[in-house]
Amino acid sequence: MRYLPAAFIVVSLAVVFAMSPGCGGSDSDTSDAGGTEPDAGTADTGPGGGTVTLEDGTHQGPMTVAAGGTLKAANPGGATVENDKGAVIIVETAPGKTTTVSGLKVKSAGGAAILVKGSGDFTGDNLDVACTKGLGIAAEGAANFALSSTSISGNITPDQIPNLYFPLKGTEYPIIGTIVSKTTKVTLTDVTVTGFGGFGAVFVASNGSWDRGAVTGNVGVGIMQSGGTLNVSDVKIDGTQAGERGMAIFSYGMVAANKAALSTDHVEIADNKGFGILQEDSSSSHDGLKLNRNTEVGLWVQKSPGTVSAPSLVVKGEGSELNENKGGGIFAIESGGIDISAASLSRAVVKKITAGETGLVEMADGLQVSNLTGDLKVNNASFADNTRIGVLLSGTPAPGANVTFDGVTISGASQYGLLGVEGFTVGAGWGVTKDPSLAEVDTNFTGTLGVASATSKVPSLGKVESSGLIGGSGIVSESGDVTQAASVGEHGLGE
Numbered sequence: 001m002r003y004l005p006a007a008f009i010v011v012s013l014a015v016v017f018a019m020s021p022g023c024g025g026s027d028s029d030t031s032d033a034g035g036t037e038p039d040a041g042t043a044d045t046g047p048g049g050g051t052v053t054l055e056d057g058t059h060q061g062p063m064t065v066a067a068g069g070t071l072k073a074a075n076p077g078g079a080t081v082e083n084d085k086g087a088v089i090i091v092e093t094a095p096g097k098t099t100t101v102s103g104l105k106v107k108s109a110g111g112a113a114i115l116v117k118g119s120g121d122f123t124g125d126n127l128d129v130a131c132t133k134g135l136g137i138a139a140e141g142a143a144n145f146a147l148s149s150t151s152i153s154g155n156i157t158p159d160q161i162p163n164l165y166f167p168l169k170g171t172e173y174p175i176i177g178t179i180v181s182k183t184t185k186v187t188l189t190d191v192t193v194t195g196f197g198g199f200g201a202v203f204v205a206s207n208g209s210w211d212r213g214a215v216t217g218n219v220g221v222g223i224m225q226s227g228g229t230l231n232v233s234d235v236k237i238d239g240t241q242a243g244e245r246g247m248a249i250f251s252y253g254m255v256a257a258n259k260a261a262l263s264t265d266h267v268e269i270a271d272n273k274g275f276g277i278l279q280e281d282s283s284s285s286h287d288g289l290k291l292n293r294n295t296e297v298g299l300w301v302q303k304s305p306g307t308v309s310a311p312s313l314v315v316k317g318e319g320s321e322l323n324e325n326k327g328g329g330i331f332a333i334e335s336g337g338i339d340i341s342a343a344s345l346s347r348a349v350v351k352k353i354t355a356g357e358t359g360l361v362e363m364a365d366g367l368q369v370s371n372l373t374g375d376l377k378v379n380n381a382s383f384a385d386n387t388r389i390g391v392l393l394s395g396t397p398a399p400g401a402n403v404t405f406d407g408v409t410i411s412g413a414s415q416y417g418l419l420g421v422e423g424f425t426v427g428a429g430w431g432v433t434k435d436p437s438l439a440e441v442d443t444n445f446t447g448t449l450g451v452a453s454a455t456s457k458v459p460s461l462g463k464v465e466s467s468g469l470i471g472g473s474g475i476v477s478e479s480g481d482v483t484q485a486a487s488v489g490e491h492g493l494g495e
Contacts (some may be wrong), residue, residue, distance in 0.1 A: 006282075016130050049097070054079035054104065060481065062087050065101060065183070067094035067120055073103035076126050079222040082107035083443055087480020089113070093120030093142055102126055111480040112138040119143055124150060131174040134482040136193070140469040142182040145208070147188050152177045154195035154218075158241065161219060168197045168219075168241045170475065170486030175199070176493075177218070181469040186230075188213065192362045198488030199224050200240075204464055210235055217245060220488060222272070223254045225282075226259045227463055234267035240272040250274050250457050253294065256282040256457055258465070264289055266317075274299050275326060280458050290321045291329075296351065298325035302454045306337020308375040308402070314339045327351035328365040328386070333454045336374015336401060340367070346384040346412075353452050361450025363388055366410075370394040370451045372424075385412035390438070394451045396423035406431035408489060410438060417442050421449055462494025 049068035059456040061083035065071045071089065073079040074291040081104055082087055088108045093099050098121040105114045105128045113129045116122045116139035127150040129136050136152040139145050154174030156164070168175060176471040177193035179202040180186050186208025193215045200215040202224045215222040215238075222237040222330035232254075243250035251274025256262040262284040269276045269291045276294040277284070279301045291298040299315070299322060306312030310334050315322070320343035322329035330407055331344030332338050345366035352360040364387035370375060372395065390410035397403060408431060417438030420426040426442075434442070463485060467473045475486035475494065485494045 001292045018367040020422055029114070029373065042387050047491065048327060049099075051213065054081070058082060061114070062090055064090045065092065067092045067099055067118060068097035070102070071104070073491070074102070076103035077105060077128065078435065080104070080105040080107060082109075084109040085446050085481070086111045086477075087113070087115040090480060091116040092121055093122055095120050095143065097121065098127070098144075099481070104128070105356055106130070106134075106283055109125035109133055109149070111135070111482050112476050114138070115476065115480040116140070116142060116469070117147065119208035119302070122146065124148070126150065131196075133172060133174055134170050134174045134486065135179060135476060136174070136196070137178040137185060138176075138469060138476055139179070142180075142183045143280075144185045144194040145180055145183045145187070145206075147178070147191055149190045150192075152191070152193045154197065156195045156197050156217075156219060158239075161241050162244050164219065164243060165245045167487045168243075169493075170482040170488075173197045175486060175488050177201055177215075179464075179469060180204070180208075181464060182206060183208070188259070192216070192451040194218065198493065200237075202464075203227075203228060203230055203463065204461060204469070206230075209233070214238075215240075217241070220251065221255050221459055223255070224252075224268075224459060224461070225254070225256045225262055226465055227258045227260050229261040229263075230256075231263045231265070232267055235267050237267070237269045238271045240274065242273045250459075251296075252276075252278045252459065253291075254278070255459055256280075260284075263287075266290075268292075270294065276322075278455075278458065279304055279313070283312045283337075285311070286316070286320070287344060288320070289315060289320050289322070291325065293324045295326050297327040297329075297331045297353070297452075298322040298345075299330045300333075300455070301335050301338075302333040304332075304335040304337075306374050308337060310379050311337035311339050312374070313337065315343050316341045318342055320344065323347050324349060327353050327363050327381075328368055330367045331365075332370070332372075333452060334371045334373060336376070336398065337371055338369065338375070339377045340381050341377075341379040343381050345381065348386040348388070350387050353450075354455070355450035355455040358450050363450065365389040365392050368392045368394070368452060371423075372397040372401050372403070374398065374401050376401065378408055379404045380407040381409075383408070383410045383414075388414065388416045389416045390414050390434070391418045392416075392449065392451070393418075393420045393426070394449075404430070408432045410434045412436060415441070419445060419449070422451070457491075460492035462492060462495070463491060
């Protein structure tokens with residue numbers, strides 16, 4: 001099929017299509033000239049794929065990119081595609097084919113800005129995605145999802161947050177920057193996400209990596225991982241805010257849940273209005289982690305079993321810092337296989353935390369471990385100036401659990417240095433060096449201390465986890481409209 005140049009329309013808007021004939025779509029090439037106003041009738045890539053190149057200007061969506069096709073800007077950043085209902089760009093994929101979108105500005109005021117469907121490969125590069133409602137980029141079921149040099153932004157700013165009333169509806173506000181579900185391989189490189197009212201980025205039952213970028217200034221959760229594997233390196237997560245009106249929306253820099261396997265390499269998680277990292281029934285390994293100045297506990301791990309040979313938590317690497325977090329550096333509850341080395345867990349700030357039936361108790365501990373279910377190993381770590389306790393160990397460890405401390409220093413202005421309470425006996429031969437004043441206090445301690453209980457406030461992704469993301473009871477329809485399930489409340493998504 002060949003599209004010839006279209007005639008000038010009465011409103012003086014010229015739309016030009018020039019698609020050369022080809023077989024299977026790989027040889028076809030269409031050029032579309034935009035204008036100062038949106039184009040009427042912009043073509044898609046056709047059922048055989050092909051390439052559509054958009055000239056500088058504004059182009060009206062929705063546009064469909066067929067499996068194996070390419071939609072790109074003639075000059076990166078010069079072409080804008082926009083739509084105020086449903087998806088702006090619908091990307092179709094199929095096994096053995098790569099569908100590509102590159103160099104575009106995408107503006108959405110309705111549903112999902114870019115909706116990726118099918119079981120093939122998607123590549124997005126050099127994109128600037130802006131949303132005033134709904135979702136940024138949503139994908140489900142792809143074999144490969146690759147996104148690079150891309151900015152995804154909602155329009156929620158810090159001064160608006162006190163006026164947001166939860167639950168927050170996706171039909172009225174931008175709630176998720178990017179969500180990738182049930183995808184075999186995810187590769188994000190130089191991606192930034194900011195200004196969303198529920199989740200910056202969500203990964204559901206997917207396996208992948210995120211190298212370089214930032215997740216900043218979102219409400220709720222910076223990065224949410226439910227199942228699957230995820231490696232995050234050189235990414236900064238900061239300024240995540242908590243909801244203040246309506247339902248109480250808690251804030252987390254990162255969440256790993258539902259048997260997720262998370263690893264980070266030189267990631268910085270700082271200045272979030274809540275937990276730095278929350279982990280439940282999952283495993284994580286962190287090399288060179290900087291987890292500082294969060295307004296709840298820096299790294300909270302619960303109900304995550306393991307051993308030193310198959311750990312649930314590893315914190316290692318020179319320069320690892322978990323400092324100045326409110327409540328404490330690391331809390332591990334009903335977990336095992338904890339391995340901490342070459343890290344600083346210092347200057348914890350007082351915060352009231354729920355301690356079972358005791359209620360709210362002021363805590364500020366470098367490391368707190370309770371009801372240990374497996375091994376605990378702490379090597380070459382320092383605990384300084386934690387307001388309440390350097391290291392608190394509570395509850396009788398599970399049978400067979402090995403506990404070792406070696407090369408550990410506890411110092412500074414803490415009430416206590418190293419305490420074992422509620423059946424946890426501190427080993428006489430542990431390699432721990434403490435300030436003499438702290439050692440004296442520890443020796444004579446006979447009272448009781450509040451110990452944190454597991455939190456029930458683990459964000460949920462609702463039916464996305466059980467029923468899917470797109471269509472049916474998902475949060476986005478096949479055409480890219482957000483559904484009534486696309487809302488964020490006290491317990492997460494779908495309220």
